Amino acid sequence: MASGTALIYDEEMTTHKLLWNDPICDIEVPERLSSSYEQLRSYHLVERCVHVPVREGSEEEILLVHSLEHLEVAKSTQTMNEEELKRVSENYDAFFFHPSTYHCARLAVGAALQLVDAVMAGKVRNGMALVRPPGHHSQRNAANGFCLFNNVAIAAEYAKLKYGLQRILIVDWDVHHGQGTQYIFEEDPSVLYFSWHRYEHQEFWPSLKESDYDAVGLGKGKGFNINLPWNKVGMGNSDYLAVFFHVLLPMAFEFDPELVIVSSGYDSGIGDPEGQMNATPEVFAHLTHFLMQLANGKLCVILEGGYHLKSLGESVCMTVRTLLGDPVPQITGEMAPCLSAVESIQNVRAAHKPYWKWLAYEDTSFLQNLSTKSHLLKKANSNPSTEDASQITNNYNTVKVERFLELHMKNILFPVPPIKTATSGSEGSEHFLPEHVQLVKEMDETEIKALVSGFYADLVKEDKTLLSLGSTFVILDKILKKEVCNGIAASPTAALSAAVALRHSVRFGFQRVLCVFVGDMQMIPNTEDGKMLIINICEKEQSRKTGCKHYISLNWKEDAGGNDFFSAVLGFILPVAYSYQPNLTVIAVGPNRSLGISGISLLVALLRGLAESRVFVVIEDTEINLMQSVAKALVGASTPPFGIYVPPTQEKVNKIKALRDQFQQEWKMLQSSVNDGT
Ligand code: X5A
Ligand code: ZN
Structure with missing residues (x-):
């Protein structure tokens, strides 16, 4: 039985950066990677992991998912000056090129593939890859939302091809919809794609109709695309857990994947300016722990978003120490999902009833927009993960979140020595x-x-x-x-x-x-x-x-x-x-x-x-x-x-x-x- 946890990180991927002023893209900074790694160091987690080196993904591997045209455009940016880079970047929704972007994106792809190889070859049981640029918004022919190549999608295609896998589960807990990943696999029954995302009835970026709960996949892939829209901000630990209990986990156990890949964005964590959610770092330990029970423990976690550096770093550490098998920290906050979350859960269950055996005898009925229509019903963040957290996020302030996390993490102690x-x-x-x-x-x-x-x-x-x-x-x-x-x-x-x-x-x-x-x-x-x-x-x-x-x-x-x-x-x-x-x-x-x-x-x-x-x-x-x-x-x-x-x-x-x-x-x-x- 494989044991050990791989950690993949290369400083090289911090060279990709924004060269001009752009208020939309300026949150995707190199420090996301370096400070997460530093945080792992400070918790002595780096030394407990198996270091696996990165490599560049090959052109052939990138073409498993992307068009030749897309690859050629990306390749051509290596020698461009700032003005030219800016012009190409403007062809896409929320993307920036740097002369090193192409190289970094190839390393990000290669890191994901190295992780798949380490896990599939049994060198380690599981692992995490810290990569930039992220991948899940990237589409066959387009960069999008800070993503150039779809690292996770390429990893899944690679695993199918190289190891003959027939069932792969992708769990996208980033707060944005990985529409790129959805498009790539929507007709593919061998890849079950799950995403939850801030949606607010289509108000939130990328504001697509196809991010709603009724997008269940197409053709042979019907039933293998699961979207859980968050129609309010302020979702917390109990909302996330409720979705795992009542939607994702039953489907995942019925699907019985041979490999699980996480599109691991931490912008769904507290303090993140994009997500505006309330989930605290320890929730990621629980989510990771649940997914470790599938696919004989074969779990590859690949970084996507996450823009509050402290929150991101703590959440990455929670994930890695859980992968290592440490005890799971106690979850905090009142354990009750909010009404808007329960509505979304009910709707996605109803939409998927025709495709899943475990839902066959459940009574499911659609329920639309109730929480937005009724003034009597409580708001999502009236039931936050912790009272302290609600005070902070109601009056959103990064410094306060940092202080909150500092205090909060002192209470989340991992017994040392671990696992006995x-x-x-x-x-x-x-x-x-x-x-x-x-x-x-x-x-x-x-x-x-x-x-x-x-x-x-x-x-x-x-x-x-x-x-x-x-x-x-x-x-x-x-x-x-x-x-x-x-x-x-x-x-x-x-x-x-x-x-x-x-x-x-x-x-x-x-x-x-x-x-x-x-x-x-x-x-x-x-x-x-x-x-x-x-x-x-x-x-x-x-x-x-x-x-x-x-x-x-x-x-x-x-x-x-x-x-x-x-x-x-x-x-x-x-x-x-x-x-x-x-x-x-x-x-x-x-x-x-x-x-x-x-x-x-x-x-x-x-x-x-x-x-x-x-x-x-x-x-x-x-x-x-x-x-x-x-x-x-x-x-x-x-x-x-x-x-x-x-x-x-x-x-x-x-x-x-x-x-x-x-x-x-x-x-x-x-x-x-x-x-x-x-
Ligand atoms: C990977 C990721 C977010 C893009 C937001 C654009 N992208 N407004 O989190
Ligand atoms: Zn995101």
């Missing part, structure tokens, strides 16, 4: 466990007795049971003391281990513990009810405790052979978990589990996005394959292949729908459609 997983197990079991996993010594009887003394006496009555809790205590202790980030314990009584873990962590000071129980679990009454949220996934209907907002019973039996659990995880469990914002996640796997190994691993991997990746897994059934898979998911290595995509049955979809209706007032990240008032 503890597990109990017999001597010699190391070699089936992935890297970064340490075996812990179990406590002896006297140690456990001393620890338990009275505090757990009502839960633990027999000495024999007590002994079995040895690994639970020792691993949990390491998690709480931040010696490790997460851990797995084998236990003959998972329900009891979970109950003890819960009490132990509440005693430690945690306010919110998320407990996900898989299989038949005996519910052990607890005194900490207010400080936990239980989601019980099992085959049999659990009648007890229903109606309580902190106990959710999800009857689910995974389809044999296939894997239909995605819809439950993405459409329900994750939105609830993100709404809850736990300090710790406990996952207990008991007997008669209704989920397979890959379903459980997916659950573990995705829940690693919560609680700064603090996860305690306790498994009653010590099946070695399950332990190994869960260990891999915990250290951030990739999850096992999911098998053939099996859409959920109508009955299952209805079950999720009912739960969503029941809980979406409480757990607001569940909202994927606007309440019609009935």
Whole structure:
């Protein structure tokens, strides 16, 4: 299994710059690259990455996407004087040529291809390329929006050609619509293109009809172009996450890409003068973490826009450290998408219903312009990612954003040393466990007795049971003391281990513990009810405790052979978990589990996005394959292949729908459609 993260950067790409006055283009500065790289250095991330050199993309490679004419025009600018350069630049919407532009653009293409090669050849698992000029506005025959050659599109065509790939996902989280990329792939079903973008009902540049949610692709490519328009500024962390849960991720898992490429613009981050959005840097850690679960972890992140230098730099660092497998920082802000975002989500789901199996039984209906028509409905930035952020962006001011970010990033701490997983197990079991996993010594009887003394006496009555809790205590202790980030314990009584873990962590000071129980679990009454949220996934209907907002019973039996659990995880469990914002996640796997190994691993991997990746897994059934898979998911290595995509049955979809209706007032990240008032 490939490991490591590639980082591609070459100072040469800072030589491309604007030589004359142009208020539209003057934000695309060389410092975007150099200061991002400096920021990576200062967080000691550069030395943790595998350095991969750039190269020039060849003419042949550029012609995979662009016309010969376009290439020749670009080439001819190398020897031009300023006046001539200015004249050619005026032929395009928002582009500037410098004598070094052609060379830099070829390096940007080459950097993207080097990254694809490193990932596809298995030299690294994933990576990021810091490039200029950017690419996603560039079209077959035209430069546009600071872009000369479409780096990401060329990378995708190259990967198809050189490695015979049949399914590539491009995620464009830049705040502008990559219309260039859309045009290149709109008839191509082998490339699924997703873009969200500031749109404001076509008011915002490039103001195209075809950037709206109803542009779903053409001909054979129908269904493989996904546009999520932002019709308000001020969108924040919860809006971005809601789109991932309710639109992008279900489609991506159904599509099952062999490679994921990110058109990684950070102008969708807070403080950016172009985007005017409110999403804070740590959201990019979450987005990256989600995409790492696809394509066996093969993820190529290629820089596009991003014009607030501090915001850009912090967001780049969040992305790279997540690629490296570090714990995912806690997301900040109230977890509820705004109305305008939910409207866009509802519309794009309705537009795509004919093309995607997972949407087949969802009720989707179009809803147009509601938020703009009604004066009663709240504005996007009345629900910002953080209160501080809203004060800043309401009265937009770059200096204030810088100050905000400085304070904010101090609160977003990554535990050092990163990624450590503890597990109990017999001597010699190391070699089936992935890297970064340490075996812990179990406590002896006297140690456990001393620890338990009275505090757990009502839960633990027999000495024999007590002994079995040895690994639970020792691993949990390491998690709480931040010696490790997460851990797995084998236990003959998972329900009891979970109950003890819960009490132990509440005693430690945690306010919110998320407990996900898989299989038949005996519910052990607890005194900490207010400080936990239980989601019980099992085959049999659990009648007890229903109606309580902190106990959710999800009857689910995974389809044999296939894997239909995605819809439950993405459409329900994750939105609830993100709404809850736990300090710790406990996952207990008991007997008669209704989920397979890959379903459980997916659950573990995705829940690693919560609680700064603090996860305690306790498994009653010590099946070695399950332990190994869960260990891999915990250290951030990739999850096992999911098998053939099996859409959920109508009955299952209805079950999720009912739960969503029941809980979406409480757990607001569940909202994927606007309440019609009935
Ligand atoms: C790559 C990128 C933005 C162009 C804006 C022109 N381009 N108004 O972010
Ligand atoms: Zn952009």
